[in-house]
Amino acid sequence: EAGVVQSPRYKIIEKKQPVAFWCNPISGHNTLYWYRQNLGQGPELLIRYENEEAVDDSQLPKDRFSAERLKGVDSTLKIQPAELGDSAVYLCASNSAGANYEQYFGPGTRLTVT
Amino acid sequence: QKEVEQDPGPLSVPEGAIVSLNCTYSNSAFQYFMWYRQYSRKGPELLMYTYSSGNKEDGRFTAQVDKSSKYISLFIRDSQPSDSATYLCAMSEGTGGFKTIFGAGTRLFVKA
Numbered sequence: 001e002a003g004v005v006q007s008p009r010y011k012i013i014e015k016k017q018p019v020a021f022w023c024n025p026i027s028g029h030n031t032l033y034w035y036r037q038n039l040g041q042g043p044e045l046l047i048r049y050e051n052e053e054a055v056d057d058s059q060l061p062k063d064r065f066s067a068e069r070l071k072g073v074d075s076t077l078k079i080q081p082a083e084l085g086d087s088a089v090y091l092c093a094s095n096s097a098g099a100n101y102e103q104y105f106g107p108g109t110r111l112t113v114t
Numbered sequence: 115q116k117e118v119e120q121d122p123g124p125l126s127v128p129e130g131a132i133v134s135l136n137c138t139y140s141n142s143a144f145q146y147f148m149w150y151r152q153y154s155r156k157g158p159e160l161l162m163y164t165y166s167s168g169n170k171e172d173g174r175f176t177a178q179v180d181k182s183s184k185y186i187s188l189f190i191r192d193s194q195p196s197d198s199a200t201y202l203c204a205m206s207e208g209t210g211g212f213k214t215i216f217g218a219g220t221r222l223f224v225k226a
Contacts, residue, residue: 040219041219042202042219043158091158093157097210098209099209100206100209100210100212100214101209101214103214107157108155108157
């Protein structure tokens with residue numbers, strides 16, 4: 001069984017440029033998360049989807065971040081415009097319905113904003 | 115004060131040692147307690163989870179939860195160099211829509 005797939009793995013952009021990350025969760029997993037992990041810190045939730053509905057986006061900086069999961073499968077996270085402080089690893093995770101204690105993570109996208 | 119506190123280490127031990135990793139927390143409503151392992155430049159990988167108090171064993175790994183002290187532990191027996199990684203504790207108040215809160219992680223080095 002394929003795990004959570006993310007692309008790209010690495011991205012270097014200049015500040016004020018846009019950037020997008022893509023995630024394909026494990027097949028059959030209704031719940032999808034986007035996390036941000038800063039160096040030396042644990043993952044912090046940005047947004048959680050149940051199928052195609054964003055049910056928790058309270059920590060998403062909505063002035064510059066957006067996300068979508070149009071068909072309830074894969075998802076895209078976008079930042080526009082990027083700031084220096086956005087440099088981090090962006091992790092996607094998924095779990096089957098209700099099993100938030102058993103999240104499966106992708107390898108992450110390491111974003112560097114210069 | 116953070117909801118979940120975890121000593122960042124690094125913790126360096128010789129091969130074969132018993133490793134003890136710990137987290138403390140402040141939210142008494144936490145019911146699910148998880149341990150994730152994260153290798154460098156990889157995503158976290160679930161090792162095990164525990165519901166409420168008690169112990170859980172899986173091979174060389176044992177998780178303990180002491181809710182009265184708001185303290186959880188992960189023990190690794192017969193540690194191997196391949197155990198060198200960052201270990202993240204995580205907690206949640208319940209299933210479904212409850213948010214998972216992660217500790218900052220402890221870096222572990224097992225020397226051959």
